[in-house]
Amino acid sequence: MFKPETYIQRRKLLKKEVGSGLLLFLGNEESPMNYRDNTYHFRQDSSFLYFFGLDSPGLAAIVDIDENRDVLFGDDIGIEDIIWMGHLPRMKDRAREVGVRHTAARAAFGDTVRKALTAGRSVHFLPPSRTDNALVLSGLLGIPVKKIKAKASLEFIKAVVDQRLYKSKEEVREIEAAVETSQAMFLAAMKLAKPGRYEHEISGAMEGIALSRGMRLAFPPIVTINGQTLHNHSHGNMLVKGRLLVADVGAEAASSYASDITRTIPVGGRFNRRQRDVYEIVLAGQETAIKAMKPGVMFKEIHLGTARVMAAGLKDLGLMKGDGEAAVAAGAHALFFPHGLGHNMGLDVHDMEDLGENNIGYDKTVERSSQFGLAYLRMAKELRPGHVMTVEPGLYFIPALFEKWRKEKKFREFIAYDEVEKYLDFGGARIEDNVLVTEKGHRVLGPPIPKTVADIEKACHV
Numbered sequence: 001m002f003k004p005e006t007y008i009q010r011r012k013l014l015k016k017e018v019g020s021g022l023l024l025f026l027g028n029e030e031s032p033m034n035y036r037d038n039t040y041h042f043r044q045d046s047s048f049l050y051f052f053g054l055d056s057p058g059l060a061a062i063v064d065i066d067e068n069r070d071v072l073f074g075d076d077i078g079i080e081d082i083i084w085m086g087h088l089p090r091m092k093d094r095a096r097e098v099g100v101r102h103t104a105a106r107a108a109f110g111d112t113v114r115k116a117l118t119a120g121r122s123v124h125f126l127p128p129s130r131t132d133n134a135l136v137l138s139g140l141l142g143i144p145v146k147k148i149k150a151k152a153s154l155e156f157i158k159a160v161v162d163q164r165l166y167k168s169k170e171e172v173r174e175i176e177a178a179v180e181t182s183q184a185m186f187l188a189a190m191k192l193a194k195p196g197r198y199e200h201e202i203s204g205a206m207e208g209i210a211l212s213r214g215m216r217l218a219f220p221p222i223v224t225i226n227g228q229t230l231h232n233h234s235h236g237n238m239l240v241k242g243r244l245l246v247a248d249v250g251a252e253a254a255s256s257y258a259s260d261i262t263r264t265i266p267v268g269g270r271f272n273r274r275q276r277d278v279y280e281i282v283l284a285g286q287e288t289a290i291k292a293m294k295p296g297v298m299f300k301e302i303h304l305g306t307a308r309v310m311a312a313g314l315k316d317l318g319l320m321k322g323d324g325e326a327a328v329a330a331g332a333h334a335l336f337f338p339h340g341l342g343h344n345m346g347l348d349v350h351d352m353e354d355l356g357e358n359n360i361g362y363d364k365t366v367e368r369s370s371q372f373g374l375a376y377l378r379m380a381k382e383l384r385p386g387h388v389m390t391v392e393p394g395l396y397f398i399p400a401l402f403e404k405w406r407k408e409k410k411f412r413e414f415i416a417y418d419e420v421e422k423y424l425d426f427g428g429a430r431i432e433d434n435v436l437v438t439e440k441g442h443r444v445l446g447p448p449i450p451k452t453v454a455d456i457e458k459a460c461h462v
């Protein structure tokens with residue numbers, strides 16, 4: 001939790017941006033794994049956390065802009081809760097820690113909203129990421145659950161995005177602390193990536209390091225020798241020589257800020273010729289992208305620049321042909337690089353995607369493309385100081401996509417299908433770092449994590 005002034009300032013700015021009405025904030029509730037008292041790890045709603053800082057269930061808040069009044073709703077715990085769960089400070093004291101003077105019982109939240117609606121006042125809410133909260137809003141506002149997201153207040157969303165998107169020094173420190181834990185996780189993974197071990201041994205060891213540092217994982221980890229499946233969350237394979245282990249794992253600091261790092265590790269600690277060739281192309285793409293990160297540059301242009309570098313590398317390898325620039329413009333490179341270059345990160349690993357991807361990464365200067373591959377780019381707009389982005393290009397050999405395109409005779413002028421066929425047992429390679437956009441350029445966050453072929457091989461053999 002930051003100092004009370006941080007939260008006071010954030011809410012003050014929010015009031016100024018939205019102008020009038022009530023802003024509703026619903027904290028998250030516990031989520032049962034099976035029965036009520038056996039719950040998943042509690043994770044607070046990120047916008048609630050950003051503006052009200054308190055990290056526990058049973059809370060809601062209202063910012064009344066017209067009366068310049070912030071109220072936290074929550075119940076003081078009674079003796080029964082104290083017996084089972086221990087002591088919790090009183091709501092008044094907890095509220096003071098985040099600069100809020102007014103508190104009320106949780107049940108009064110609904111009454112306050114109903115009163116405002118009856119008085120004809122405007123009530124703004126954000127699209128809820130959890131169904132429980134969609135149900136609460138639906139009941140209170142008389143909007144069908146399925147329409148809740150669509151009826152959310154665009155002014156409120158934009159005001160939240162305008163703040164959360166630009167990270168302060170104290171936020172960047174939290175992200176860097178998470179990256180520091182990532183460094184330890186990846187150094188361990190490199191040492192462990194030996195033939196005969198199982199993917200779950202590596203993912204378990206990495207998660208253990210996060211837990212042992214009072215952190216958690218920021219998202220379900222990807223630790224797989226089948227990196228060609230982009231979001232592969234199964235960890236049951238045995239590592240075998242000749243495969244690349246793609247590890248895309250993020251830590252979540254106690255403050256809930258995330259890191260999101262990917263490294264590609266040759267099983268057994270030595271890249272073979274073919275692996276090195278492809279890996280070096282991804283690395284060149286990533287380094288080109290990082291170098292280009294600075295205020296005023298469209299992230300979409302950086303994505304396309306990386307695609308061009310990788311297409312040129314693939315042409316040198318004999319896997320692509322023809323004019324590289326034309327190939328990228330047409331989208332032919334997406335056979336190998338079908339996802340976006342990166343996304344914003346902060347309190348969420350894909351920051352604020354619950355508020356609508358286009359509200360985060362697109363604006364009136366840039367529309368989302370419908371082209372395969374480019375359509376997955378979550379951030380396209382101009383970079384500004386304070387953005388924290390992932391930069392995560394990859395190259396993959398996805399047999400099903402290859403077969404489909406070959407059958408459709410797609411981009412035959414750019415893709416050397418007979419050569420690509422020889423790589424269908426390759427898997428994939430991705431490299432990801434977390435980059436802050438600064439006034440003058442950028443800074444890669446956290447301590448360095450081995451990334452060149454030589455450094456990775458060295459780290460595998462310590």
Ligand code: GLY
Binds near residue numbers: 219248
């Ligand atoms: N780290 C997983 C993702 O960015 O989708």
Ligand code: MN
Binds near residue numbers: 260343390392432
């Ligand atoms: Mn990512």
